[in-house]
Amino acid sequence: METEVQNKMLSDADLIERVDANLRQFLSFGMWRSLGEAVNYAVFSGGKRIRPVLCLRTCQAVGGDIEDALDAAGAIELIHAFSLVHDDLPAMDDDDYRRGRPTLHRHTNEAMAILAGDAMTVQAFRLLAASDKHPDVSIRLVQILSGMSLEMILGQVHDTMGDLPEEMEDLERLRYIHNHKTGALIWASVEMGAVVGGATKSQRDALVEYAGRLGLMFQAVDDLLDVTQSAEKMGKATGKDAEQGKLTYPGLLGVDGTRAEIDKLLTQAMEALSGFDAKADPLRDMAKKLATREK
Amino acid sequence: METEVQNKMLSDADLIERVDANLRQFLSFGMWRSLGEAVNYAVFSGGKRIRPVLCLRTCQAVGGDIEDALDAAGAIELIHAFSLVHDDLPAMDDDDYRRGRPTLHRHTNEAMAILAGDAMTVQAFRLLAASDKHPDVSIRLVQILSGMSLEMILGQVHDTMGDLPEEMEDLERLRYIHNHKTGALIWASVEMGAVVGGATKSQRDALVEYAGRLGLMFQAVDDLLDVTQSAEKMGKATGKDAEQGKLTYPGLLGVDGTRAEIDKLLTQAMEALSGFDAKADPLRDMAKKLATREK
Secondary structure, three states: OOOHHHHHHHHHHHHHHHHHHHHHHHHHOOOOOOHHHHHHHHOOOOOHHHHHHHHHHHHHOOOOOOOHHHHHHHHHHHHHHHHHHHHHOOOOOOOOOOOEOOHHHHOOOHHHHHHHHHHHHHHHHHHOOOOOHHHHHHHHHHHHHHHHHHHHHHHHHHHHHOOOOOOOOOHHHHHEEEEEHHHHHHHHHHHHHHHHHHOHHHHHHHHHHHHHHHHHHHHHHHHHHHHHOOOHHHHHOHHHHOOOOOOOHHHHHHHHHHHHHHHHHHHHHHOOOOOOOOHHHHHHHHHHHHOOOOO | OOOHHHHOOOOOHHHHHHHHHHHHHHHHOOOOOHHHHHHHHHOOOOOOOOOHHHHHHHHOOOOOHHHHHHHHHHHHHHHHHHHHHOOOOOOOOOOEOOOEEOOOOHHOOOHHHHHHHHHHHHHHHHHHHHOOOHHHHHHHHHHHHHHHHHHHHHHHHHHHHHHOOOOOOOOHHHHHHHHHHHHHHHHHHHHHHHHOOOOOOHHHHHHHHHHHHHHHHHHHHHHHHHOOHHHHOOOOOOOHHHOOOOOHHHOOOOOOOOHHHHHHHHHHHHHHHHOOHHHHHHHHHHHHHHHHHOO
């Protein structure tokens, strides 16, 4: 009971501090010199830690203790960070800046960025398996994270190489890519938090429904920011999507249409949480915050 | 008892057939179109499957059933295959051919090779977690494979970027790199087979001792082949090590010195198996076969 009260009072900043402390300690083992430096550069880069926070808040929403979900939260962030490092590579999106700093391959070199990304992937699974206190839970987490990471990679293939069937309509194609590229890890964050927190089957169904809406919303907001914000404010190149002829929400629905889509997704995300008590409030706040991220 | 007799009679070719059938079935799920093709191109490329066979033979050596170790064997091969794909990339070893065929980035493109390698890594852990019959064993396998994959990546960093302390002597440096780059997955193959087969602590210690010698021997033979064999016979560029100024056994010990080193490692590997009965004969044969690979 005491733990629950304590958990409730924790701000997102508190959660991020705990996730980072746990990750920092974990990454100080088994790494060495330049590889360790490269991994740390990529992982501790001022990211918003949306996925780990989502994982911990979901664990709380079903009455779990966030301490039990710290490894899961860190593992998701490692997968997210690896995907950014590899996506930024010259052969992929060829980005020189991220969050206002040189991307890892610009900071070090391409070989190191490839290897550091590989190391982060492996570290994610090593972190999930680090404790054998509850092997049945741990193995379920490995199942979810590996499955969803694969979906994410598939999304990146389709986004980069346009490999979807020709007969697919643009909006369907866009949703497919977003569901995979961004949605999969959001889904994993929520499902892993639910599993660690001991969610019932019906709770888990509702939570992953929430996650699905959140994932689409997240990318719609991202697309919108790409057209409405300046590069300076974003800390990375903007307007790149249109330049590269990528499918985006604003490109298909216009700016106003995209805002309407975001509103709809927010409403659906909130509805999915209707059966939860106040312990799910941080999840509700998170959806609202993400929806209004552009302001 | 019947299973044991059956297992004993299986040739390496039989084992490889089973590993491949299991992998082929696993990889037909969750993959799609070009990403699936790329992964299959890299995984089914006529590799010798030394690691999976080693895993299954170790499982047999301690009285286990090879059926139980097929997923572990496949997972190791996926990690091995991913490492080759990424090592071949232009930013790394920049190899155009492997096993007589274009490398994956030459067959497709760089972005696809990066993503397919990522997908293989993730698939390896998905395969280990696919069954939740024995979560305690599965999570132990995830621990071993993730830990050893990290060591392998570290070895590649040191090999590619020469990041070891300057005061380290050449032979020590060479052994460090080989122990990591090649030895780690050989070690993982043996330890995972031992865990699945239910090895005792002392059996496992002896088996990983065997694996350590085998790993060093494997790379020493590889180095030797690089200087003594023609490119045609190897199906890849040879003489590259010397050209790139890499540390090699023949470079440090000469061709004869390398052969003596291989003999010594073989003897030590056989000694490590002295406490095992005839069920470990395939492991003994394997060591001998690997030692004489150059002929």
